[in-house]
Amino acid sequence: MPRFAIAGLQLELDNRDNLFVIDAEVKKVVARFPWVNMVVIGELATFGPGVQHAQPLPSDIEAHYCRLAAEHGIWLVPGTLFERDGEEVFNTLPVINPAGEVVARYRKMFPFFPYEQGVACGTDFVVFDVPEVGRMGVSICYDGWFPETTRTLAWMGAEVIIHPTMTNTIDRDLELAIARTNAAINQCYFVDINVAGRLGNGRSIVCGPEGNVIHQAGTGYEVITFEADFELVRRTRERGLMGLGQVLKSFRDSPVKFPPYIEGHSSPALQQLGKLQVPGNEWRQPEE
Known part of the structure; x- marks a missing residue:
């Protein structure tokens, strides 16, 4: 029965260069939990949300993470990096295998408009195969609010969705409900790893293919380890969630x-909603 051990690192980070903090945390978790197969880190963890850090990919930073993965023989999803491609900037998630090779890059489809300015929308869904284990898909933060993203990944065969997040707003409680719903209606694992500290409010969540909460973190530093049971996903999809709905x-x-x-x-109906823009202050009097 294929099982695959994942460690989500909910790190307390600041809006600065966090590369060597992440490096040290990965080394610690591998030393403490040598059975871990994959390490997942939150969205934009390396440098924070500033698009001024955007670089073309592959980059020296990505190469650093490739060496780290190869050194420890793990799959590594090191959060996202701002990728510059010509005049455009994308919020891009690399997936690195234990040989230190980038096997996939996913560009966030739904930047947090209208608040997240200067970032372009990706258009391609991404899944990747872990040999002799199963298929995984990736999405990023606000993507999870759009059920079409997770449904498409499940339609492509993804059994585990890796979902790095950087949320520091009061809607985190809703995101927890959405994560659980995405897992239940697609009968997959949904691994939502947020950042903490100055960049995020934590509360990462890992949900199983029957919509169950495997772990919900607090607001500070946490290492979240669990085993994804791919046979459970397949059995749930075949027989139904709790032996009931066979949704897919x-x-x-x-x-x-x-x-x-x-x-x-x-x-x-949707055209009547008006422009996608930051709401104004309805009580502010216009200047004469």
């Missing part, structure tokens, strides 16, 4: 053609 098979067999995915995302 019902989705597969449904004759319904969903209009938003055929006719485009917009509609007269």
